[in-house]
Amino acid sequence: MNSFVSATAIETQPQAAAEEVVRLTDVKRRFGATPALDGISLTVKRGEILGIIGRSGAGKSTLIRCLNGLERADSGEILIEGRDITRLQEQDLQPLRRRIGMIFQHFNLLSAKTVEENIALPLKIAGVARNERLKRAHELLDLVGLADKAKAYPSSLSGGQKQRVGIARALTARPALLLSDEATSALDPETTRSILALLKDINRKLGLTILLITHEMEVVRGIADRVAVIDAGRIVEEGQVWSVFVDPRETITRSLLGSIRPQLPDHIAGRLSATGSEAILSVDLAGPQAQGALFAELSAALPHSFRLVHGGIDHIQNQPVARFFIAVPARDPALAGKVEQFLTARSARVEVLGYDTDHA
């Protein structure tokens, strides 16, 4: 973990405004026949990290452009710290845009300027004196762990270092909201983890509100408090990250969760049919139950009632989240029902996926 300077030196300006930094109500934006945003309603509370996840074409970029006022919504309200940006003229949007810092997939740094100049640029544009803006740039370089790179040019930095500069620049004007647009999509997994750790650290230290737009559930899993799934311009599922992981309701959410959630191995899934010698059940559960002696108790209550096939326990937002696959002998047709009853009585979600005949 990096050692960062005291957050008090660079705190975001406290605002007397409402708890909600962002509130969208029934926002619509259509391009010809395509409803890019089809009635989006969501809120982001101060200090919260909200992940918005969706496939390509789901409406993420349109949502970002509407949020920073680059795109006009056809209808609906977009409140940033209580002010409806859909009603503002272009010249009134400018100060509001300064309340939103942005980081991008490809960093968008100016190659002819040094790291400190890149970071100080928003203050230069705002007319802040050179000494003051460089002081601020150095505070931010300390915060992102790049104090020794002030005089370097972006071309000499790694992708992770460039994104740290991008984060520092986004924070220069002390924004109320950090908007992250696929900020880790161009980075390798290890660098992604370090950038997510940095964002979480800044969120904790500064109380910074972060809206993460991504197509990767791993990013959401890493740092978000809540997740909203966007599909065809609509929020189709929303909740605390751990609860969406344990009980995804929508097919699109299950698909986005993909391999970061245990799946029945392909060679077993491919064998499943409507009859067979064993029923294959998925078992999902979260909280203390996920770490309890659930299977030992099941074994004691119903001896020889199951075989563990696959799965494990993950920890999301400090919550144990478990997903297992078990095989239950089908010779006693009532057994699968009894096992299911035993597990559901202990708050597990159980689904019979099919029957297997060949587990040798």
Ligand SMILES: Nc1ncnc2c1ncn2[C@@H]1O[C@H](COP(=O)(O)OP(=O)(O)OP(=O)(O)O)[C@@H](O)[C@H]1O
């Ligand atoms: N300027 C535009 N003109 C016409 N159609 C557009 C325009 N911008 C977006 N769309 C359409 O609106 C829908 C949502 O697009 P958007 O770019 O917001 O999705 P996205 O989730 O950001 O996708 P990606 O991850 O691929 O960038 C798509 O069907 C897209 O083709």
